[in-house]
Amino acid sequence: xxxxxxxxxLFTSQLxxxxxxxxxxxxxxxxxxxxxxxxxxxxxTLGDNGVVTNxxxxxxxxxxxxxxxxxxxxxxxxxxxxxxxxVGYKYVVxxxxxxxxxxxxxxxxxxxxxxxxxxxxxxxxxxxx
Numbered sequence: 001x002x003x004x005x006x007x008x009x010l011f012t013s014q015l016x017x018x019x020x021x022x023x024x025x026x027x028x029x030x031x032x033x034x035x036x037x038x039x040x041x042x043x044x045t046l047g048d049n050g051v052v053t054n055x056x057x058x059x060x061x062x063x064x065x066x067x068x069x070x071x072x073x074x075x076x077x078x079x080x081x082x083x084x085x086x087v088g089y090k091y092v093v094x095x096x097x098x099x100x101x102x103x104x105x106x107x108x109x110x111x112x113x114x115x116x117x118x119x120x121x122x123x124x125x126x127x128x129x
Contacts, residue, residue, distance in 0.1 A: 021106035033094040035064030073103045
């Protein structure tokens with residue numbers, strides 16, 4: 001019985017932390033990305049495959065040149081740790097050339113509200129060095 005309870009506790013505690021991610025510092029995200037920009041979601045389209053494609057308008061280029069203004073995300077029923085974008089909201093997108101960024105609870109894409117004015121200022125300072 002003790003083994004069963006121990007197993008149950010271990011199994012359920014991992015599920016509880018299933019969507020927990022370590023917050024990657026802005027500096028690390030900045031230097032590991034080919035491009036960084038502040039964008040605003042202009043439109044979102046739900047595909048037949050359950051993937052939402054978000055089209056962004058670049059408000060401010062921070063680093064590099066983005067080869068795409070698209071960000072994808074999966075829907076909550078298909079991905080327990082999914083995150084979503086909201087039309088009209090602003091996001092800081094960290095991307096790699098040749099791939100379409102995806103937003104999730106563990107991705108490098110963050111809403112401007114999460115990064116804040118201080119975080120945006122920190123990114124702009126890194127870009128000006």
